Amino acid sequence: MPADETKPVVFLVDDSVDVHRLLTARLRHENIALRTFTKGADALAAAKSQAPATILLDLQMPGMDGFEVLRQLKDNQATHSVPVIVLSGLAGSEDKVTAFDLGATDYVTKPCDLAELRARLRASLRTDRLLRLLADRADVDGLTGLGNRAHFNKRWVEKVAECKRYKHPLSLAMLDVDLFKRINDTYGHPAGDEVLQGLAQILQRECRETDVPCRYGGEEFALIMPNTSPADAITLAERIRSSLAKVMWARHPETPVTVSIGLAGTAQGQAALPPEQWIEAADRSLYAAKHQGRDRVVSTDVMGNPASGGSAAGPVPKQGNLAKAG
Amino acid sequence: MPIDPFASPDSPRPRVPLKSEFASDPEMLEIVELFVQEMPGRLEQMHNSWNNNDLQALKRAAHQLKGAGGGYGYPAVSSAAAALEQALKSVLGGQSAAEMDSLRRQFNELSELCRSVTVK
Numbered sequence: 185m186p187a188d189e190t191k192p193v194v195f196l197v198d199d200s201v202d203v204h205r206l207l208t209a210r211l212r213h214e215n216i217a218l219r220t221f222t223k224g225a226d227a228l229a230a231a232k233s234q235a236p237a238t239i240l241l242d243l244q245m246p247g248m249d250g251f252e253v254l255r256q257l258k259d260n261q262a263t264h265s266v267p268v269i270v271l272s273g274l275a276g277s278e279d280k281v282t283a284f285d286l287g288a289t290d291y292v293t294k295p296c297d298l299a300e301l302r303a304r305l306r307a308s309l310r311t312d313r314l315l316r317l318l319a320d321r322a323d324v325d326g327l328t329g330l331g332n333r334a335h336f337n338k339r340w341v342e343k344v345a346e347c348k349r350y351k352h353p354l355s356l357a358m359l360d361v362d363l364f365k366r367i368n369d370t371y372g373h374p375a376g377d378e379v380l381q382g383l384a385q386i387l388q389r390e391c392r393e394t395d396v397p398c399r400y401g402g403e404e405f406a407l408i409m410p411n412t413s414p415a416d417a418i419t420l421a422e423r424i425r426s427s428l429a430k431v432m433w434a435r436h437p438e439t440p441v442t443v444s445i446g447l448a449g450t451a452q453g454q455a456a457l458p459p460e461q462w463i464e465a466a467d468r469s470l471y472a473a474k475h476q477g478r479d480r481v482v483s484t485d486v487m488g489n490p491a492s493g494g495s496a497a498g499p500v501p502k503q504g505n506l507a508k509a510g
Numbered sequence: 511m512p513i514d515p516f517a518s519p520d521s522p523r524p525r526v527p528l529k530s531e532f533a534s535d536p537e538m539l540e541i542v543e544l545f546v547q548e549m550p551g552r553l554e555q556m557h558n559s560w561n562n563n564d565l566q567a568l569k570r571a572a573h574q575l576k577g578a579g580g581g582y583g584y585p586a587v588s589s590a591a592a593a594l595e596q597a598l599k600s601v602l603g604g605q606s607a608a609e610m611d612s613l614r615r616q617f618n619e620l621s622e623l624c625r626s627v628t629v630k
Binding site: 200202203205206209210212213244273294 | 537538540541544545573574576577578581582
């Protein structure tokens, strides 16, 4: 149906054909293209190619149950951000908590009030549309709302040129969440996402208007600090480091999250260093911070002044080689 | 001999038609009619499960009716199906004579309601 091409695709995954019929009838006047599936595995396969705007998901199904469908949706890059409204006869709060922890965006118990379901579906479609708008903007990172790597590259070249021309101070920070893989593996990808979003919020809160915080990739962030000497950059980086360490995470209050920060900067504004060499210098500082035991700030003056550690609050640097920085 | 889903040795009560709450909803009429049309087949399956002592199959059927009944405008079917599902869970968890009695009552209650559904 060509008319459907412009409508957001909504998947309904439920082993009961009655539910398919009922919702097809009840959602007939919504501006959606509803596709029904009785098996979770079929819906998963289709979701990868059809990019549904929302998935309505039953939990109790023979074969692959809804919890497993949720898990696999979140584990796949193509389906990771699809909003999922769980439609379930399980009204216990334990099932709700599990579903939300696995990444469900909403939970409706069956039998459900149809007006309420329609309203929740519309809200979910609104969220999805905004997420897509964000992701479509070439320079915005969809998860954190910060500038992405392309945005960073553009702005960084500009700032290095300004620094050179006007002899302004300039500092660059590379930030990497410590032991991020362990958070994902232990608490699941939604927990990892929350950490990235939490750090992004701290960056936005602590930075001045002229600073440019970006998500550089994975769990790595970059922060451009124009007109900022290395000493001032250390102060700001320390504030970010200690703010993150103080966060009590809803999904794992027992496990704080830390960040290692590598700085490269100049106070003199005479850096003739090409942009990519700045990044390498900041990366080397970051590497040093990781190997000194993480949760700290290490700074390098790109004009050749000796490197200085900025972290007074961090743990005592460990001696010897750490086999693997994380 | 095939089971006549409308034969009701356990149910001496006269059948009062159970009308759908959505009988006058044009959006719903078609699928309510479908539900009513398919009810004899559904009942037959449930009775087969009952006669074969396949309580797992019966529990699935009850679970589906619990979810669907109210949607088609028969909340009484949903409640009866929920009660049957609950009774089945107890029995499947460990039988006792009292639980079997309760199960039989719930099954008859749901069967009776299912037999009496009409569109309007």
